[in-house]
Amino acid sequence: MSQSPAYWSPVVEASEAKGHPLFASIQHAGPWQYQQHPDGGTVATWLGEVFDPSAYAVPRQVFESLCYLAPKQMVHIHDLVLPGNPGADVTLACGITLTIPVATVAHRQMRLGRGNVGLGDPVTEYGRLACRMLEEAKRDGGVPNDSPDLLRLIELAIGQRYRVTSEMLDDMAIISADDIDPILACAWMGDPKALAPASAGEFNASPSCVSTGAK
Numbered sequence: 141m142s143q144s145p146a147y148w149s150p151v152v153e154a155s156e157a158k159g160h161p162l163f164a165s166i167q168h169a170g171p172w173q174y175q176q177h178p179d180g181g182t183v184a185t186w187l188g189e190v191f192d193p194s195a196y197a198v199p200r201q202v203f204e205s206l207c208y209l210a211p212k213q214m215v216h217i218h219d220l221v222l223p224g225n226p227g228a229d230v231t232l233a234c235g236i237t238l239t240i241p242v243a244t245v246a247h248r249q250m251r252l253g254r255g256n257v258g259l260g261d262p263v264t265e266y267g268r269l270a271c272r273m274l275e276e277a278k279r280d281g282g283v284p285n286d287s288p289d290l291l292r293l294i295e296l297a298i299g300q301r302y303r304v305t306s307e308m309l310d311d312m313a314i315i316s317a318d319d320i321d322p323i324l325a326c327a328w329m330g331d332p333k334a335l336a337p338a339s340a341g342e343f344n345a346s347p348s349c350v351s352t353g354a355k
Contacts, residue, residue: 143211144189145169145308146196150181151205157182162206168265168299169308183209186303200307208307217312220303227301230325230332233318240326241300243270243293266296270327285320294320297327 149162157163157174163184166172170187177183178193185191199207217236227241243266273293277283283290294315295306309315325334 143192143195143213144186145211145305146191146209147184147202148177148181148199148207148209149205150177150179150207152182154182157184166305168296169303169305202307208305210307210311214308214311217302217304217314222301222303225300228326228330228332230319230322232314232322233316234314236314238298239301240297240323240332241266242330243267243297243300243327244274244329266293266300266327269293269296274328283324285317290320293327294323297323 147163147166149157149160152160152162154174154176163172163174166184172184173187173189174182174184175191183191195212196209197212199209202208217238225239225241227239229237229239231237243264269289270293273283273289291306295304295309298304298309298315304312322332325332328334
């Protein structure tokens with residue numbers, strides 16, 4: 141039977157875990173519940189899951205004071221589809237087809253003030269990061285494929301539609317470097333064919349075609 145992923149911080153008490161910065165990066169894959177870990181600190185699991193230490197592999201450090209506990213029986217990504225958030229379909233190099241919501245048009249602030257009614261900037265991390273990176277890609281001629289922002293954007297792009305974190309995606313082994321441009325095209329344009337193939341820093345800054353220039 142598959143288990144939820146778990147994240148363990150030995151330095152955070154369960155009473156302080158909700159909203160703690162150490163758990164901030166996984167919130168998009170919630171809702172989470174927080175309980176005391178047998179070895180101290182707090183373990184986060186999906187709401188309603190019973191934490192059984194024997195169901196997980198050896199903890200892997202995510203960053204200082206936070207570890208990822210991979211379930212020994214990993215669920216398939218298509219069993220983790222979230223309701224809503226329609227998008228564009230992209231077929232990964234491994235053959236799996238994922239749906240990626242468009243970040244630049246969804247979840248924008250609704251301005252309610254008198255004389256200032258209308259749509260504003262995105263209200264989610266996914267939307268804000270995607271918009272900022274699109275402007276940077278136009279300005280700089282691409283996005284390095286080892287950029288932490290790029291890796292986070294890919295995690296969030298998939299995480300809008302599927303209940304996954306970057307560590308889960310690593311264990312599923314379904315994302316390749318060839319998938320960067322198609323995923324970005326869906327996030328930015330809603331069209332997996334909108335980006336020119338990344339090559340030698342070539343870059344087309346037209347609204348319908350922006351290449352990462354990944355090397």
